[in-house]
Amino acid sequence: MEKLYVNEIRPDGEVSTVGLFYSRAEAEKIVAMLRDIPERSACRYEIVQAVRHLLAEKDASRAQTAPEE
Amino acid sequence: MTDPVLAEMVYATGATESRHYAAVKPTIQAYRASWVTIAPRRDGVVNPQRTVVNDPAAMTARIKAKATELGADMVGVCRLQPDMIDLGSEVPHEFVIAACVAEDYEKVMQGPDAVEEEAMWTYARCAEIATELAAQIRAMGYPARAHHNGGSEVQAIPIFYQVGFGELGRHGSLINEKYGASFRPGFVTTDLPLVEDRPREFGVQDFCMNCNVCQRNCPGDAIPQDYVLTHGIKRWLIDLEKCYPYSRLRDEYCHLCVDVCPYNVKSHPNTYKAFMKERKQVGYKTPKTY
Numbered sequence: 001m002e003k004l005y006v007n008e009i010r011p012d013g014e015v016s017t018v019g020l021f022y023s024r025a026e027a028e029k030i031v032a033m034l035r036d037i038p039e040r041s042a043c044r045y046e047i048v049q050a051v052r053h054l055l056a057e058k059d060a061s062r063a064q065t066a067p068e069e
Numbered sequence: 070m071t072d073p074v075l076a077e078m079v080y081a082t083g084a085t086e087s088r089h090y091a092a093v094k095p096t097i098q099a100y101r102a103s104w105v106t107i108a109p110r111r112d113g114v115v116n117p118q119r120t121v122v123n124d125p126a127a128m129t130a131r132i133k134a135k136a137t138e139l140g141a142d143m144v145g146v147c148r149l150q151p152d153m154i155d156l157g158s159e160v161p162h163e164f165v166i167a168a169c170v171a172e173d174y175e176k177v178m179q180g181p182d183a184v185e186e187e188a189m190w191t192y193a194r195c196a197e198i199a200t201e202l203a204a205q206i207r208a209m210g211y212p213a214r215a216h217h218n219g220g221s222e223v224q225a226i227p228i229f230y231q232v233g234f235g236e237l238g239r240h241g242s243l244i245n246e247k248y249g250a251s252f253r254p255g256f257v258t259t260d261l262p263l264v265e266d267r268p269r270e271f272g273v274q275d276f277c278m279n280c281n282v283c284q285r286n287c288p289g290d291a292i293p294q295d296y297v298l299t300h301g302i303k304r305w306l307i308d309l310e311k312c313y314p315y316s317r318l319r320d321e322y323c324h325l326c327v328d329v330c331p332y333n334v335k336s337h338p339n340t341y342k343a344f345m346k347e348r349k350q351v352g353y354k355t356p357k358t359y
Contacts, residue, residue: 001077001310005297017297020306022074033156050306 003050006030011042020050074309075317082318092320094182100189101218104196108219111200119210125262132166132263135205139198141168142252143245145232145266149223149258152300153231158222162212162258164265165223167232168202170194172251174337177328177344181357185322191253192218199255206259213259225254230302233266236273239305240283240292240326244273249332273332274303283326286348288315288356292326315356325357 004027006018018034021027024047031045070076070086079087122128133144149165170191176183196217206213216223226243229235235245242250284292291311296303316323329348334341348355 001074003308003310016299016301017304017306018299020308022077022310026073030156037151039151 005048005050006034007046007048008034008040009044009046018045075313078310078313078318087317088320089317089322094186096186097189100186100193103193104217104219106219107196107200111203111215111217111220112213113204113207115207115212116210122262126264128262129264132202132206132261136166136168136198136202139168139201140170140194141198141255142171142248143167143169143234145229145234146263147228147231147265150227150231153224153227155222155224160214160222160258162214163260164258164263165228165232166202166257166259166263167225167228167234167254168195168198168257169234169252169254170198171248172253174249174251174328174333175340178340178347181321181323184324184328184357188253188322188324195253195255199257203257203259206257206261209261211259211261213257213261216256216258217254221256223256223258225256228256229254230268231266233269236270237302237304238273238283238330238332239277239280239296240330241305241307242327244330244332246271246332247336249330249336250327251333276331277303277305280331282329282331286325286329286353287312288323288325288354289313290354291315319356321357323356 001022002024004021004024006021006027008016008018010016018030021030027047031047034040034043034045070079075087079085084091129146132146136144145167146164147167149160149162153165154160172187172191176187196215196219199215199217203213203215226237229243230237235243238244238250240250244250245252284290284294289308289311291308293305293308296305298304312323328344331341
């Protein structure tokens with residue numbers, strides 16, 4: 001499954017992560033719903049790879065295959 | 070299945086429903102059925118004769134006393150904010166009342182079935198409390214809607230934080246100073262004039278930065294090391310793809326992250342120590358099966 005963050009960027013530049021989503025379609029649906037909210041009309045949204053979660057998976061698999069000392 | 074992540078994982082195994090939900094435990098099925106049965110009573114007719122509220126603080130105290138009398142262990146009030154409402158839902162009320170019931174932490178020593186039964190009993194109680202409280206507020210002449218496992222349009226965590234129940238922990242649940250994360254919610258949204266409670270922070274987010282006990286005990290390694298920020302609050306976003314094999318794709322319930330949280334030690338020191346000794350003996354990442 002994909003792992004994607006939806007980030008909200010406020011007019012003052014503050015970045016707030018909305019959540020972790022498991023498909024681009026789901027992330028885009030959430031963004032569309034957020035854009036419909038009048039109080040959030042000045043915010044921008046971005047969908048990005050959830051790097052923290054992907055790196056954690058790589059670390060976990062690296063730990064499993066690490067050679068014994 | 071409405072959860073797309075769960076649905077994809079279940080269908081990938083060739084099954085049509087989650088093993089956990091399909092595993093028939095009659096008591097638990099009865100609890101689940103109870104909140105479905107009372108769901109139609111979430112909302113209803115408002116008494117056209119309205120009780121005048123000259124003192125919202127006194128009314129708030131009265132509502133809290135009523136919720137406590139009905140069985141709630143914690144009651145809090147805040148204004149309903151957009152972030153507290155499910156995306157795409159409409160909740161046209163001004164306030165939200167959170168009424169929570171604590172789980173009996175002693176059940177952790179009795180196995181995953183006992184923990185699950187306790188959790189579902191607690192959810193059922195919360196549904197009853199919220200339903201009755203909403204009905205009583207409507208009888209006073211104000212719109213009121215109950216939100217619980219049988220139907221809800223609100224988000225628990227931001228409400229818990231705003232009413233002062235505690236702070237978000239690494240395991241994704243809110244941590245309360247007395248009950249840890251071992252409690253379940255019901256909510257009532259309403260236009261009854263009330264007075265808000267305030268957020269209360271007591272060091273949870275800083276503690277979770279260094280603790281890692283839940284992360285070390287999660288059989289699926291679903292609790293991340295790093296956090297993201299949502300409106301300034303740290304969130305360690307649980308990886309459902311790693312959580313679900315242990316919490317939804319097995320027969321047994323998994324609640325380990327909540328059970329091992331050190332915030333349980335203050336109210337249950339002996340049980341916590343005994344439980345953690347057991348966890349050490351079986352291996353910290355061993356799923357609960359006994």
